[in-house]
Amino acid sequence: MNERYELNKNLAQMLKGGVIMDVTTPEQAVIAEKAGAVAVMALERVPADIRAHGGVARMSDPKIIKAIKEAVSIPVMAKVRIGHFVEAQVLEALKIDYIDESEVLTPADESYHINKWQFKVPFVCGARNLGEALRRIGEGASMIRTKGEAGTGNVVEAVRHMRTITAEIKRLTTLSDEELMTAAKELQAPYELVKYVAENGRLPVVNFAAGGIATPADAALMMQLGADGVFVGSGIFKSENPEKRAEAIVKATTYYDKPEIIAEVSEGLGEAMNSIDIRDLSEKDLYANRGW
Amino acid sequence: MRVGVLAIQGSVEEHIDKLKRLDGITPVEAKDKETLKRVDALILPGGESTAIGKMLNDFDLKDVIIELYRSGAPIWGTCAGMILMAKHIVNDDKVHLGIMDIKVRRNAYGSQLDSFTTKLSMPDVSKDEIDAVFIRAPYIEDVGENVKVLSRYNGKIVAAREGNLFATSFHPELTNDLSFYKYFLGLQ
Numbered sequence: 001m002n003e004r005y006e007l008n009k010n011l012a013q014m015l016k017g018g019v020i021m022d023v024t025t026p027e028q029a030v031i032a033e034k035a036g037a038v039a040v041m042a043l044e045r046v047p048a049d050i051r052a053h054g055g056v057a058r059m060s061d062p063k064i065i066k067a068i069k070e071a072v073s074i075p076v077m078a079k080v081r082i083g084h085f086v087e088a089q090v091l092e093a094l095k096i097d098y099i100d101e102s103e104v105l106t107p108a109d110e111s112y113h114i115n116k117w118q119f120k121v122p123f124v125c126g127a128r129n130l131g132e133a134l135r136r137i138g139e140g141a142s143m144i145r146t147k148g149e150a151g152t153g154n155v156v157e158a159v160r161h162m163r164t165i166t167a168e169i170k171r172l173t174t175l176s177d178e179e180l181m182t183a184a185k186e187l188q189a190p191y192e193l194v195k196y197v198a199e200n201g202r203l204p205v206v207n208f209a210a211g212g213i214a215t216p217a218d219a220a221l222m223m224q225l226g227a228d229g230v231f232v233g234s235g236i237f238k239s240e241n242p243e244k245r246a247e248a249i250v251k252a253t254t255y256y257d258k259p260e261i262i263a264e265v266s267e268g269l270g271e272a273m274n275s276i277d278i279r280d281l282s283e284k285d286l287y288a289n290r291g292w
Numbered sequence: 293m294r295v296g297v298l299a300i301q302g303s304v305e306e307h308i309d310k311l312k313r314l315d316g317i318t319p320v321e322a323k324d325k326e327t328l329k330r331v332d333a334l335i336l337p338g339g340e341s342t343a344i345g346k347m348l349n350d351f352d353l354k355d356v357i358i359e360l361y362r363s364g365a366p367i368w369g370t371c372a373g374m375i376l377m378a379k380h381i382v383n384d385d386k387v388h389l390g391i392m393d394i395k396v397r398r399n400a401y402g403s404q405l406d407s408f409t410t411k412l413s414m415p416d417v418s419k420d421e422i423d424a425v426f427i428r429a430p431y432i433e434d435v436g437e438n439v440k441v442l443s444r445y446n447g448k449i450v451a452a453r454e455g456n457l458f459a460t461s462f463h464p465e466l467t468n469d470l471s472f473y474k475y476f477l478g479l480q
Contacts, residue, residue, distance in 0.1 A: 007407045010427050010466050014338050014371075017301035036346040038301060038339065073384070073398055074340050075428065097404040097428070120405055254300050254323065254347055 008122030008142035011075065011097070012206035015039055015143075015229055019219065019250045020208070022046045022233040024064070026071035032236070035246035039075040039098070041231070042068040047104045047151030048234035048273060051285070057105045059087040062094055069094075077124070082291045083109025085118070092121040098143070099123045101136075103290035104150045104233075113291065116140030126210065128161045128288055130168035130197070134189035135292075137205055144203060146227075147288040148211015151234050153275030155218045157288055158211045162225045165207070172198040211288070214239070214272045216252030216265050223256035240270030295477065296322035296331030298357075300347045302339020302372060306465035310473055311335075317477065328356045333366040333477060336373025338427065338463050341398065345376055345388040354389060361391050361457065368458035368476045370465060375430055377459060382433055392457045393436025400431045400448070400461075412462075414443040414451060418471035424450070424462035431461050 018038030023029040029040045044060040045053060059080050069076045075097035080087035082101055087108075091099050101114055103126050116123045117140040126147035127133035133144045146165070148158030168187070175183055175198060184194040196204050209222035210231035219230045230253055236246045248265035255261040283289070297307045299321035311319035322328045334357065336344075348354050361367055369377045369392075376388040380395040401407070407428055411421040424445070432449035435441060442451035450461040451472075464472040474480050 003409055007409065007425070007427065008404070010425060010463070011404050011407065013303050013306060013466070014340070014427055015302075016339075017299070017304065018340060018343055033342055034346075036343040038343050074342060075404065092405075095403040095405050122404060250343065251347070251350070258324075 004120055005140070005142060009205050011122060012124070012143035015075070015208075016206055017254060018229045019246075019253050020077065020229070020231045021236055021246060022231075023068060023237070026067045028237055028242070029068045029072045029076075031243055032246060033072045033074050035243060036250035037074060037246065038229070039077055040068065040072060041077045041079065041100065041233075043079060046234040046237060047287070048153070048238050049151075050104060051151045059084070059090065059105070062090065065091070065094055065096065069096075079105055080114070081105040082107040083112050083114060085114045088114055088119060088121075088123075092119055096121060101125050101141075103147055103287045107290050113139055124208075126288075126291065127165065129164045130172075131187035131189045132292070133165060133203060133207070134187065134193040134197070137193055137203070138190040141205065143206050143208070145208040145210040145231055148209070148213070149278055149281075150211045150287050152212050152278060152281075153214040153235060153273040154278055155212045155214070155221065156278060158209050158213060158222060159225065161211075161288075162209055162222060162227060165203075166226050169197055169201060169203070173201045213249075214275065215269075216248045216262055219249045220252045220256035220262050223253055229253065234273050238273035245269050245272075293332045293477065294318045294320050294330065296320045296328060296334045298328075298334065298336050298344070298373070299323040300339070300344045302337045302344065303370070303463065303465050304337050306463075307335050307337050307370075310465055310470060313470060314473060314477070314479065324351075325353060325356050328353060328360065331360070331365070334360055334368075336367065336369040336376050337465065338371035338373065341372040341375035341388065342386075344372055345386065348376070348388060357389055358391060364456050366456045366458065366476055366478075367391075368460070370460050370463050371427065371429055374432075374459040374461060377457060379436075392454050392459060393439055394432045394452060394454075394459060395434040396430045396432050398430050399428050401426060401429055404428060410445060412443045412445060412450065416440075416442055416453075417451075417475040418469075422464075422469045422471055423467040424464075425466045426450075426462050429461045432459070
């Protein structure tokens with residue numbers, strides 16, 4: 001592995017146990033940092049608004065990204081469309097700290113994800129299962145997150161994806177060496193990475209939960225299910241009291257195994273974001289199905 | 293010897309894994325007062341100092357750590373941990389534990405694209421050069437009279453010691469080298 005890739009994996013390790021928050025303005029970024037976010041995701045619209053707005057969702061205006069970078073001292077991430085390597089080149093030129101090649105934006109390429117090895121800047125990518133996670137890592141992603149179903153305020157898909165990845169990892173650790181190539185074929189994943197997971201019982205990169213986390217208990221649930229940390233998108237700034245909810249989600253992520261603390265911080269947070277039952281979404285509205 | 297790793301956020305398990313390789317050391321993840329009170333030494337890991345600092349404050353953990361320092365227990369901050377210990381932060385109006393007489397600059401090297409690895413000479417710690425990983429790292433701009441500079445990189449101070457306090461800009465928890473752990477715990 002090259003040195004740059006190791007450094008990029010290392011930055012994700014420094015974010016572990018923390019919360020990464022979607023923000024659309026410098027003011028929101030400051031609120032997130034004060035609440036204890038370990039990084040912010042600079043966006044033009046949070047996923048719930050992308051859903052409501054429709055049309056093509058693209059990388060944010062560099063002006064917004066620069067203003068947000070200026071406003072905070074914590075790492076700043078930003079999203080590019082799946083396969084849109086020029087948007088990624090732009091973000092690298094802006095010296096962003098992490099790029100999210102994200103299904104929340106409208107895909108630019110239906111066959112190919114970005115060849116992330118061509119970049120110095122690190123990438124995080126979404127995954128629904130182990131095969132997808134390992135394909136993205138094979139392309140150079142240095143951090144993985146569950147896809148969940150962004151902008152719904154419904155944690156069920158993030159839970160499904162995290163449980164699936166965990167179960168598939170566990171299964172690999174029980175296989176004998178001669179079974180691993182067949183497993184790689186079935187998972188449609190690079191053999192070397194399958195072998196790594198079988199030997200180590202974990203992904204070679206940090207794995208966060210994302211997509212539908214709206215409450216402190218949701219964040220703690222994902223942590224107890226084995227997430228290394230959480231992304232919260234619409235859950236904070238589409239809720240009634242963003243400051244209070246942001247802080248509560250950070251505390252519940254650190255103290256995910258202390259129910260008395262989760263109880264305390266969950267009190268009086270006001271309304272959560274408007275939420276959606278996944279079954280009410282039509283096939284074309286499922287962001288998790290974007291990418292492969 | 294029970295060695296705690298402050299387990300609010302960041303490179304906690306990396307430090308724990310390194311400590312497990314040392315004989316006679318029991319690593320402990322510590323994120324509440326009771327656990328912090330019962331350690332013989334403490335590591336403040338890498339992570340985001342704003343996030344960890346806020347939790348130290350909100351969960352009233354500062355005094356326990358300061359008490360630990362006063363009792364003479366060795367305390368070592370890596371990267372964010374160094375910022376938490378500093379009495380002065382050049383580009384931040386917030387001071388967290390404020391126990392070590394150093395003046396630090398946060399994100400001193402720039403964004404993630406400026407993160408790097410290098411080899412450092414540190415005669416007190418190791419006779420060989422040691423690998424050092426700098427991730428959006430701080431450095432020390434100035435030190436008080438009782439602080440010993442352990443290493444510099446391009447003229448900037450990146451490792452220092454003041455009595456039982458140890459600070460590194462870089463992350464020994466991310467390499468295979470145990471020499472700083474041994475130095476910190478007096479196992480040389």
